[in-house]
Amino acid sequence: MTEGILFSVFSISAIVFAFGVIFRRNAVHCALHLVGVLLSLSGLFVLLNAQFIAAIQILVYAGAIMVLFLFVVMLLNVKGETPLLTPGAAKGFGFFFALIVFVELLWIVLTRGGAEGTSQPAAALPPGFGSPAEIGRILYTTWLFPFEVTSILLLIAVIGAVVLAKRKFA
Amino acid sequence: MALSLFWLVPFLPLIGALVNGIWAGKLPRKAVSAIGVGSVGLSLAIALACFGELLALPPESRRFTQGLFTWIQSGDFSAEVRFVLDPLSAVMMLVVTGVGFLIHVYSTGYMGHEKAYGRYFSYLNLFTFSMLTLVLADNFVLMFLGWEAVGLCSYLLIGFWYQRPAAAEAGKKAFVVNRIGDWGFLLGIFLIFVTFGSVDFATVFAQAPQHLAMGSAVATTIALLLFVGATGKSAQLPLYVWLPDAMEGPTPVSALIHAATMVTAGVYMVARCHILYLLSPFALSVVAIVGVLTALFAATIGLVQNDIKRVLAYSTISQLGYMFLGCGVGAFTSGIFHLMTHAFFKALLFLGAGSVIHALSGEQDLWKMGGLKARLPKTHITFLIATLAIAGVFPFAGFFSKDEILYQAWLRGGPLLWCAGVIGAFMTAFYMFRLYFLTFHGPSRVTEEAKHHLHESPSSMTVPLMFLAVLSAIGGFIQVPLLAGGQRLDHFLEPVFADAANLAPAAPAAHAVGAEVWLMLISLAVALVGIFVAYRFYVADPEVPRRLAEQARGLYRLVFNKYWVDETYDSLVVQPIYRGSVKLWQEFDAAVIDGAVNGVGRQIERGSALLRQAQVGYVQVYALILTVGAVVVIGYLALR
Amino acid sequence: MQPQGIPLDAYQLVAALLFTIGLIGVLVRRSALIIFMSIELMLNAVNLSFVAFSKFHGQMDGQIFVFFVMSVAAAEVAVGLAILVAIFRNRETASVDEVHLLKG
Numbered sequence: 063m064t065e066g067i068l069f070s071v072f073s074i075s076a077i078v079f080a081f082g083v084i085f086r087r088n089a090v091h092c093a094l095h096l097v098g099v100l101l102s103l104s105g106l107f108v109l110l111n112a113q114f115i116a117a118i119q120i121l122v123y124a125g126a127i128m129v130l131f132l133f134v135v136m137l138l139n140v141k142g143e144t145p146l147l148t149p150g151a152a153k154g155f156g157f158f159f160a161l162i163v164f165v166e167l168l169w170i171v172l173t174r175g176g177a178e179g180t181s182q183p184a185a186a187l188p189p190g191f192g193s194p195a196e197i198g199r200i201l202y203t204t205w206l207f208p209f210e211v212t213s214i215l216l217l218i219a220v221i222g223a224v225v226l227a228k229r230k231f232a
Numbered sequence: 233m234a235l236s237l238f239w240l241v242p243f244l245p246l247i248g249a250l251v252n253g254i255w256a257g258k259l260p261r262k263a264v265s266a267i268g269v270g271s272v273g274l275s276l277a278i279a280l281a282c283f284g285e286l287l288a289l290p291p292e293s294r295r296f297t298q299g300l301f302t303w304i305q306s307g308d309f310s311a312e313v314r315f316v317l318d319p320l321s322a323v324m325m326l327v328v329t330g331v332g333f334l335i336h337v338y339s340t341g342y343m344g345h346e347k348a349y350g351r352y353f354s355y356l357n358l359f360t361f362s363m364l365t366l367v368l369a370d371n372f373v374l375m376f377l378g379w380e381a382v383g384l385c386s387y388l389l390i391g392f393w394y395q396r397p398a399a400a401e402a403g404k405k406a407f408v409v410n411r412i413g414d415w416g417f418l419l420g421i422f423l424i425f426v427t428f429g430s431v432d433f434a435t436v437f438a439q440a441p442q443h444l445a446m447g448s449a450v451a452t453t454i455a456l457l458l459f460v461g462a463t464g465k466s467a468q469l470p471l472y473v474w475l476p477d478a479m480e481g482p483t484p485v486s487a488l489i490h491a492a493t494m495v496t497a498g499v500y501m502v503a504r505c506h507i508l509y510l511l512s513p514f515a516l517s518v519v520a521i522v523g524v525l526t527a528l529f530a531a532t533i534g535l536v537q538n539d540i541k542r543v544l545a546y547s548t549i550s551q552l553g554y555m556f557l558g559c560g561v562g563a564f565t566s567g568i569f570h571l572m573t574h575a576f577f578k579a580l581l582f583l584g585a586g587s588v589i590h591a592l593s594g595e596q597d598l599w600k601m602g603g604l605k606a607r608l609p610k611t612h613i614t615f616l617i618a619t620l621a622i623a624g625v626f627p628f629a630g631f632f633s634k635d636e637i638l639y640q641a642w643l644r645g646g647p648l649l650w651c652a653g654v655i656g657a658f659m660t661a662f663y664m665f666r667l668y669f670l671t672f673h674g675p676s677r678v679t680e681e682a683k684h685h686l687h688e689s690p691s692s693m694t695v696p697l698m699f700l701a702v703l704s705a706i707g708g709f710i711q712v713p714l715l716a717g718g719q720r721l722d723h724f725l726e727p728v729f730a731d732a733a734n735l736a737p738a739a740p741a742a743h744a745v746g747a748e749v750w751l752m753l754i755s756l757a758v759a760l761v762g763i764f765v766a767y768r769f770y771v772a773d774p775e776v777p778r779r780l781a782e783q784a785r786g787l788y789r790l791v792f793n794k795y796w797v798d799e800t801y802d803s804l805v806v807q808p809i810y811r812g813s814v815k816l817w818q819e820f821d822a823a824v825i826d827g828a829v830n831g832v833g834r835q836i837e838r839g840s841a842l843l844r845q846a847q848v849g850y851v852q853v854y855a856l857i858l859t860v861g862a863v864v865v866i867g868y869l870a871l872r
Numbered sequence: 873m874q875p876q877g878i879p880l881d882a883y884q885l886v887a888a889l890l891f892t893i894g895l896i897g898v899l900v901r902r903s904a905l906i907i908f909m910s911i912e913l914m915l916n917a918v919n920l921s922f923v924a925f926s927k928f929h930g931q932m933d934g935q936i937f938v939f940f941v942m943s944v945a946a947a948e949v950a951v952g953l954a955i956l957v958a959i960f961r962n963r964e965t966a967s968v969d970e971v972h973l974l975k976g
Contacts, residue, residue: 138905191930
């Protein structure tokens with residue numbers, strides 16, 4: 063019961079905030095709406111027994127990435143542009159194909175959904191499911207290699223960001 | 233054993249050519265001379281030693297071969313690099329190395345002031361190598377290699393002063409006309425291979441009587457095709473036109489290549505392939521007729537030329553005709569004999585002319601010479617000996633060889649051929665002594681400034697002249713008719729021509745000794761008359777030739793302009809080819825081929841321009857296209 | 873009785889919807905920054921989908937994948953914004969309509 067209410071609340075807020083992201087004129091407003099989406103999703107994660115991920119979502123996504131976004135918005139002093147959307151036929155095509163994508167995804171969900179019998183949650187999740195201990199255990203055994211590679215990736219990203227955004231002194 | 237070094241005879245000059253060719257720029261002039269002359273000198277020494285050893289062998293076994301390596305090996309066909317030393321090739325080898333050596337020595341003096349000294353000697357050595365390969369080859373393919381190579385060297389040396397347009401043109405002309413002859417020669421070789429399955433001399437000549445019926449079409453075709461090559465290389469009708477123009481080259485080159493050696497290659501080839509010619513009487517008579525016609529034709533032109541070298545050039549063509557006449561009546565030995573003596577006195581004549589030209593600082597016009605007897609004694613005396621030899625005056629070399637040919641012509645060819653030969657002999661004596669008198673006798677017509685530098689040539693030039701004079705004087709004695717044991721050359725060459733014994737046109741065995749003596753006396757008389765007439769025309773009464781020229785103006789003009797043969801060839805052959813080439817170039821190459829290639833390029837460009845329109849540059853358009861792609865893929869996965 | 877719980881399909885529908893909204897944002901907005909944010913929206917929708925699957929299969933692998941997606945998203949945002957800053961400094965505009973140098 064409570065689960066259903068919580069689900070509805072978080073879902074609807076996520077969707078509303080999402081529409082706000084793409085339809086607001088002011089860039090700061092868009093960013094804040096995105097933060098709202100992230101927080102709603104975080105709530106959904108908790109419902110899905112992914113506590114660690116939920117916490118990380120808030121810390122990393124909402125706390126670091128969005129802060130970075132806001133920094134850039136303020137640095138560039140981006141004003142709201144006058145025509146909000148892309149002019150011309152591209153707008154129409156854009157909406158059209160995105161809608162097609164949604165229809166297709168809908169179709170997949172509705173026709174495949176019940177067939178595998180996963181409409182109901184699996185019986186009795188193992189204890190510690192979604193806990194940091196569990197994540198740590200799997201991350202450093204089965205998924206060690208991607209973990210290391212990701213760390214290199216982050217290093218490259220850091221260097222790249224610094225080099226690209228530097229003012230040229232020459 | 234000298235014979236084991238036999239292969240060095242052609243290869244030493246090749247090494248000399250390479251060394252001089254590569255390093256001449258860095259070597260002092262003396263070193264270049266030493267290498268150039270020394271390589272041929274060494275070659276001559278080895279050649280003489282080999283000849284000595286050959287003589288030591290009994291006559292039947294005088295055939296020595298030395299192979300170096302297999303050049304081509306393909307299926308059933310193989311061509312070796314192998315040299316053969318038998319009496320015929322020995323004679324040729326000695327002529328080439330001997331006369332060649334003397335001319336190399338002469339060149340050190342004549343070309344002493346030449347800037348491209350090293351290049352000259354490199355080419356000259358290369359020529360010697362090529363000619364030796366030609367005469368010493370043991371099979372048709374190697375001989376053809378030498379054949380082509382001498383043609384190449386001829387081109388290089390005629391056009392030696394290539395900055396002069398006339399010289400460059402002359403070199404080109406020589407090469408192209410030679411090529412036409414070579415085409416015939418090559419076809420002949422192909423036919424030989426198809427018929428005999430081999431190109432070795434030994435194999436082909438041994439099997440010839442069985443494979444080819446007497447007078448068969450195959451034999452005739454082979455012989456005639458090979459003869460086409462000979463007409464090109466040995467400047468007979470109709471492919472003689474390159475030889476007079478070849479006088480643009482340095483005079484020692486004219487002496488070596490266009491008198492003594494390269495042009496004789498055709499005669500050697502006919503002698504070497506005598507079996508094939510004897511098997512086709514028709515081809516043999518073609519050889520004789522072409523020879524005698526060329527002899528007469530060239531002699532008439534030589535009567536009125538005014539350039540000292542041109543006269544000698546036409547004289548060479550004429551004398552070559554005599555050699556072919558000798559071979560053409562089946563008397564191959566006489567042809568080779570005349571080849572040998574001609575090498576002596578013609579080389580001497582050219583070198584002597586070179587000495588005169590050198591003394592007059594480059595003057596070649598006969599009408600600007602005269603009275604040089606006193607100022608150029610050594611040149612004069614050697615030149616006189618050579619002129620007497622070529623005119624056929626006893627006891628000089630030319631008398632014996634020319635007389636031999638005329639006698640054989642009478643004996644085997646009939647009175648008509650003999651008569652034509654005698655007329656030619658008269659003209660030879662006449663124009664050669666015209667040359668001699670105009671150059672050395674009479675009032676001096678030399679220009680003032682040439683007179684200042686007039687001097688006898690250095691010993692590097694006069695000593696070879698003297699050697700050649702001695703040879704021209706006594707060289708004839710190796711083949712003295714009627715004298716018992718006098719026919720040394722005949723005996724020497726006999727093993728080579730022995731296999732033709734049953735094929736040769738029947739020479740009347742018992743010939744009256746008297747007939748031979750009478751014919752000899754007639755030849756001698758004709759020569760003396762010719763000399764006398766020349767004396768009257770150009771020394772005693774110089775107005776006579778001028779009056780004659782006026783009276784027979786048309787005839788004079790015809791002969792003076794060389795019967796307009798060059799002009800005819802030009803309009804009939806050269807111009808159409810040239811125009812055709814230009815047409816091909818402009819219409820086909822430029823329009824069609826270039827058009828196609830460029831057209832392909834243009835089409836690709838157009839296609840690219842079309843495709844380029846997809847690169848709009850707007851990121852959102854790209855994202856849209858991505859979305860469309862995603863739609864397709866998801867749709868496919870959804871419906872599967 | 874065992875409570876019914878939210879069916880998987882519900883989560884998937886929400887994720888699909890969020891994804892489509894993000895896609896619309898990418899295709900029709902003019903500001904590069906907003907387009908970036910829409911991309912983040914799409915990534916988050918995918919995260920939701922993964923976590924839902926993870927729970928309904930009872931395996932942690934989905935959540936690990938979300939972990940990696942997040943790190944990659946962080947790296948991508950850092951670099952992307954750096955590029956954006958560089959472009960903006962040169963051109964005074966962040967509108968994608970006016971940045972089309974690769975045309976043709």
